Amino acid sequence: MLFLLSFAIQMKAQSTLIEDVKRSPAPDDVTISYQKYKLPNGLTVLLHEDHTNPIAFVNVTYHVGSAREELKKSGFAHFFEHMMFQGSKNVGDDQHFKIISGAGGIMNGTTNTDRTNYFEKIPKNYLETALWLEADRMGFFLDAITQEKFELQRSVVKNEKGQNYDNRPYGMIPEYKARTLYPFAHPYSWTTIGYTADLDRVTIEDLKKFFLRWYGPNNAVLTVAGDINSGQVLKWIEKYYGSIPMGPLVEKQNPVDFKLEKDRYVHYEDNVRMPMLYISMPTVPRFDKDEAALDILADILGDGNNSLLFKKFVKTGKALNAVSYHPTYELAGEFTFQISANPGSNLGDIEKEWRETLVEFEKRGVKPEDLEAAKNQHLKRAYSTIESLDGKAGQLAEFQIYLDNPNYISKDLNRYNNVTEDDVIRVYNTYVKGQKAMILSIVPKGESKLIAAEDNFTVGGDSTKYKPINYDSLKPRNAVDNFDRSKQPSKTESPVVTAPEYTITDGPGGMKVLVSKNSDIPVIEAQFMFKAGQAYEPAGKAGIANITAKMLKESTMQSDAEQMNERFKRLGSSFEVYSTDQFIVGSVSAIKNNFFITANLALNMMTSPAFKQDEFDRIKKNQLQSIANLETNAAAKANAVFSKLLYGETHPLSFYNLGSKETVESITLDDIKEYYQKYIKINNLNVLMVGDIDQQLRQQIMPMFGIFQPGDEITLNLPAVPNKAKTKIYLVNKANAPQSEIRVGFMGIPYDATGEYYRATIMNFMLGGNFNSRINMNLREAKGYTYGARSSFSGSLQAGPWIVSTGVRANATDSALIEILADINKYVKKGITGDELEFTKSSILDKEALAYETNGSRLSYFYKILLYNLAADYPAQQAKILKKMKKGDIKKLAKKYFNTDEMVIVVVGDAAQHKEKLSKLGYEIIDL
Numbered sequence: 001m002l003f004l005l006s007f008a009i010q011m012k013a014q015s016t017l018i019e020d021v022k023r024s025p026a027p028d029d030v031t032i033s034y035q036k037y038k039l040p041n042g043l044t045v046l047l048h049e050d051h052t053n054p055i056a057f058v059n060v061t062y063h064v065g066s067a068r069e070e071l072k073k074s075g076f077a078h079f080f081e082h083m084m085f086q087g088s089k090n091v092g093d094d095q096h097f098k099i100i101s102g103a104g105g106i107m108n109g110t111t112n113t114d115r116t117n118y119f120e121k122i123p124k125n126y127l128e129t130a131l132w133l134e135a136d137r138m139g140f141f142l143d144a145i146t147q148e149k150f151e152l153q154r155s156v157v158k159n160e161k162g163q164n165y166d167n168r169p170y171g172m173i174p175e176y177k178a179r180t181l182y183p184f185a186h187p188y189s190w191t192t193i194g195y196t197a198d199l200d201r202v203t204i205e206d207l208k209k210f211f212l213r214w215y216g217p218n219n220a221v222l223t224v225a226g227d228i229n230s231g232q233v234l235k236w237i238e239k240y241y242g243s244i245p246m247g248p249l250v251e252k253q254n255p256v257d258f259k260l261e262k263d264r265y266v267h268y269e270d271n272v273r274m275p276m277l278y279i280s281m282p283t284v285p286r287f288d289k290d291e292a293a294l295d296i297l298a299d300i301l302g303d304g305n306n307s308l309l310f311k312k313f314v315k316t317g318k319a320l321n322a323v324s325y326h327p328t329y330e331l332a333g334e335f336t337f338q339i340s341a342n343p344g345s346n347l348g349d350i351e352k353e354w355r356e357t358l359v360e361f362e363k364r365g366v367k368p369e370d371l372e373a374a375k376n377q378h379l380k381r382a383y384s385t386i387e388s389l390d391g392k393a394g395q396l397a398e399f400q401i402y403l404d405n406p407n408y409i410s411k412d413l414n415r416y417n418n419v420t421e422d423d424v425i426r427v428y429n430t431y432v433k434g435q436k437a438m439i440l441s442i443v444p445k446g447e448s449k450l451i452a453a454e455d456n457f458t459v460g461g462d463s464t465k466y467k468p469i470n471y472d473s474l475k476p477r478n479a480v481d482n483f484d485r486s487k488q489p490s491k492t493e494s495p496v497v498t499a500p501e502y503t504i505t506d507g508p509g510g511m512k513v514l515v516s517k518n519s520d521i522p523v524i525e526a527q528f529m530f531k532a533g534q535a536y537e538p539a540g541k542a543g544i545a546n547i548t549a550k551m552l553k554e555s556t557m558q559s560d561a562e563q564m565n566e567r568f569k570r571l572g573s574s575f576e577v578y579s580t581d582q583f584i585v586g587s588v589s590a591i592k593n594n595f596f597i598t599a600n601l602a603l604n605m606m607t608s609p610a611f612k613q614d615e616f617d618r619i620k621k622n623q624l625q626s627i628a629n630l631e632t633n634a635a636a637k638a639n640a641v642f643s644k645l646l647y648g649e650t651h652p653l654s655f656y657n658l659g660s661k662e663t664v665e666s667i668t669l670d671d672i673k674e675y676y677q678k679y680i681k682i683n684n685l686n687v688l689m690v691g692d693i694d695q696q697l698r699q700q701i702m703p704m705f706g707i708f709q710p711g712d713e714i715t716l717n718l719p720a721v722p723n724k725a726k727t728k729i730y731l732v733n734k735a736n737a738p739q740s741e742i743r744v745g746f747m748g749i750p751y752d753a754t755g756e757y758y759r760a761t762i763m764n765f766m767l768g769g770n771f772n773s774r775i776n777m778n779l780r781e782a783k784g785y786t787y788g789a790r791s792s793f794s795g796s797l798q799a800g801p802w803i804v805s806t807g808v809r810a811n812a813t814d815s816a817l818i819e820i821l822a823d824i825n826k827y828v829k830k831g832i833t834g835d836e837l838e839f840t841k842s843s844i845l846d847k848e849a850l851a852y853e854t855n856g857s858r859l860s861y862f863y864k865i866l867l868y869n870l871a872a873d874y875p876a877q878q879a880k881i882l883k884k885m886k887k888g889d890i891k892k893l894a895k896k897y898f899n900t901d902e903m904v905i906v907v908v909g910d911a912a913q914h915k916e917k918l919s920k921l922g923y924e925i926i927d928l
Contacts, residue, residue, distance in 0.1 A: 015242075021034050034046050057122075062117070082157055084109060106121050115398075121850060132240055156786075163787050223393040243479040243480055267440065276339065299374060312353060321338070518691055524690070535716060550577065624661060634734055731907050763893040763894055824900055831887055831890055
């Protein structure tokens with residue numbers, strides 16, 4: 001029964017303190033301290049003080065997601081999330097983005113099946129402004145909506161669906177899974193993004209009803225975390241939120257148990273090369289007593305290269321990837337298996353071997369080390385959660401929304417700590433063994449013969465039994481205030497931001513070790529960086545750095561890869577090796593007490609690889625498959641073609657990071673050994689270490705690297721890039737593509753932290769370097785052509801490209817390109833406005849407050865210092881440059897670099913549909 005509060009809560013609304021939870025001073029405590037309040041209108045408020053960094057985080061979570069939608073109106077909760085950024089009574093169109101971006105902050109919204117949240121992370125002096133913004137759209141959203149805004153965001157959401165689902169390989173899996181696994185009209189039987197037909201069906205009246213039904217303060221949790229004064233923040237909250245009237249009662253949705261009566265086989269053809277088998281069966285909702293045991297079961301079956309699925313499929317070369325996982329939601333859970341088979345594989349055979357894997361598990365059982373690994377992995381994840389304000393605020397809100405208990409993180413850990421071997425076997429027997437599943441085959445177009453079995457399921461049900469939501473009694477609710485909401489709060493003085501301290505020590509062989517202490521959490525992260533990335537690859541061997549990196553995660557002279565992976569998991573640690581354009585990087589993350597042994601294990605893997613032929617053959621085969629898969633991805637293909645045109649055919653950076661089919665096929669194991677012997681040397685090594693590093697560990701650091709051998713001095717000699725040429729359009733055909741990928745740009749300049757490169761990034765900021773930039777606001781917010789568009793400089797030690805990147809709906813391809821070029825030319829001709837320049841300065845300067853929050857962000861900062869040999873005060877030097885920039889400086893730089901008659905344009909889309917229209921732009925078109 002719906003009801004409405006028939007009166008406005010008058011100021012001042014007095015909040016009630018419900019809980020005050022403190023965190024102990026012990027560094028290994030995972031509790032999140034908070035105060036919990038309740039306003040008379042039902043708004044739950046959670047406050048968390050953390051004075052580590054001068055920033056604040058605001059998170060408003062509404063207990064409404066796609067599970068609250070009506071049949072044939074799917075996708076509306078997510079659509080509504082987009083609408084909430086279109087202004088409110090006292091906040092103008094697009095001003096929410098502009099205000100937060102101008103503060104150097106970040107903001108977004110996310111929608112899932114069960115909740116929608118909106119958040120801002122800002123320098124602490126903008127906290128009152130962020131609270132004002134969120135309150136205005138909670139209480140005064142309906143005052144600002146128009147049919148024009150509604151239609152524009154409908155177009156943006158459809159572009160998002162086209163980009164992330166329709167035009168992406170395997171992108172339709174969520175839609176097939178939802179409608180096949182769940183009963184007809186179940187709240188999870190459609191995806192959060194929804195069906196296009198449903199998006200076309202909804203009206204602006206539906207929007208208003210949705211807001212009135214679900215967006216009351218009594219259905220929301222407001223979480224504020226960071227460098228705050230809780231008493232002052234509570235006063236602001238009472239002021240801005242206290243008079244917003246309560247909405248209708250929102251009752252908790254109850255899970256409905258269901259089982260499949262038979263295996264449901266479905267399939268679809270996609271623009272892919274590798275057939276995939278996707279299997280899912282119903283389990284339990286989130287926080288159910290069996291969830292933890294099922295998660296551990298999923299780890300045993302399909303997480304890492306010591307899992308049963310890896311051994312069965314990947315190690316034997318039958319598949320590129322084979323994993324299992326167990327996502328859970330408020331109303332249900334899904335035990336899922338995903339196997340990416342080799343081209344031409346019959347998925348019926350893959351299904352048979354999958355079933356054999358389950359029998360192997362029954363014989364194997366559960367080992368004590370499985371539980372030890374699960375315990376330590378979840379402890380590490382808990383520490384990762386409490387490292388950032390985002391994580392802490394999000395965790396508090398999540399526990400409050402679903403459990404009415406923000407103080408659940410320790411109990412959550414105990415759920416996993418208390419799982420026994422018998423528990424894992426029991427849940428396997430209950431939810432997996434012999435249970436019927438949704439079995440989805442995704443096969444390349446024209447190869448339906450590869451499906452696991454003929455389709456035996458058709459979506460359908462009696463829609464007359466579905467009871468629609470009654471919105472008829474909903475009426476607008478108006479707040480009554482004793483202050484002027486139209487006045488934006490004034491910011492206080494910007495906080496003083498101090499870059500983290502560090503030491504750089506010369507180690508053996510000329511290596512450098514940068515160490516920075518951060519005691520926020522008992523975790524240490526390290527990167528072992530060898531100058532050996534893509535830029536160092538020899539001619540004809542593109543992709544060798546990537547294969548070498550992967551080989552360094554395989555067997556050593558002492559242990560096989562499975563044993564090593566098991567050791568890392570039992571420690572709750574992670575170790576990854578990957579290649580970039582400049583480096584091969586060994587990345588370690590570990591709980592403090594386990595860091596020393598983790599680092600030594602990692603270094604052992606990097607210094608004594610076994611280089612087994614069978615492991616090389618598997619990795620090489622998988623890399624070739626991955627390259628072929630990239631060719632079916634429109635965005636990846638656009639990037640690859642653009643790079644080849646800018647760098648030239650033979651330049652190392654003109655290839656995918658994985659290389660090409662021809663270059664990878666030419667690589668031998670001896671090539672890998674030679675590449676390794678040349679580059680993985682101590683004189684070619686830089687080390688970054690950030691985290692809770694005490695004096696004892698500092699003394700242990702240098703001796704760890706004594707196992708590396710010295711090598712010859714490495715120099716980087718890259719071929720010259722082609723000169724600029726007359727603009728041409730390079731058209732790559734992707735028949736019937738619902739979207740087109742567009743790239744526009746030229747070869748830019750090398751990175752320079754305080755030179756012209758830095759000034760050029762400032763110049764680009766308002767053209768395409770942020771959400772409020774001209775290109776994005778034009779293509780997304782004004783025209784509705786795209787989900788997003790951006791431009792950026794990306795120089796490194798050598799010049800890198802300036803590029804405009806976007807995916808647009810197919811029928812707007814030529815129009816979007818015309819707009820991009822017009823925006824560039826207008827920027828060159830008329831320059832930047834005074835308001836835009838002030839916005840640029842404010843945004844970039846204030847954003848530094850957010851730059852050093854986590855170990856990961858600090859590693860990014862130190863990476864630049866080591867790579868480019870930067871002075872410790874380079875951020876201060878940049879600030880001085882930025883403050884002195886004038887409109888004339890911006891215009892001069894734009895004129896110097898932007899000439900639309902000397903650019904490379906790449907379009908990946910349906911050539912038959914676009915070629916004639918694109919020819920009208922006057923540029924030569926070259927078919928690729």
